[in-house]
Amino acid sequence: YRIGFVHCRLIYSVIEALISDYGVHDIEVLLVLLRRCGSSLRADDPSSLKEIIVLLQKKTAEVYSTDVPIRVQVMLDLVYALKNNKWSGNANENDENVIESARGLSIGGRNNVVIN
DSSP: OTTSSSOHHHHHHHHHHHHHHOOHHHHHHHHHHHHHHHHHHHHHOHHHHHHHHHHHHHHHHHHOSSOOOHHHHHHHHHHHHHHTTOOOSOTTTTHHHHHHHHHHOOBTTBOOOOOO
């Protein structure tokens, strides 16, 4: 997503599918997705982020009526920070690694990735 292979709507669809299942592994994948591209998602489509937050709140209340596990709380805190534009994580922390990986991709024997 961060190098332009997929559109933000696809990432939001994946997030919605993960929320609908909402198992332990789904929460871990949500955390990874949000940490890697959360601020970019917010910039590209803030209204979808708002919808995701509402879904997360409903699903969390539905699944965890009393004690919310720490991983779920971390994910919710991250989402709220994104919503309030207070994300303090460095979204570009691994951009050089991502760009180098993209440069190494070869489809049909030719590099089709152009990175400026």
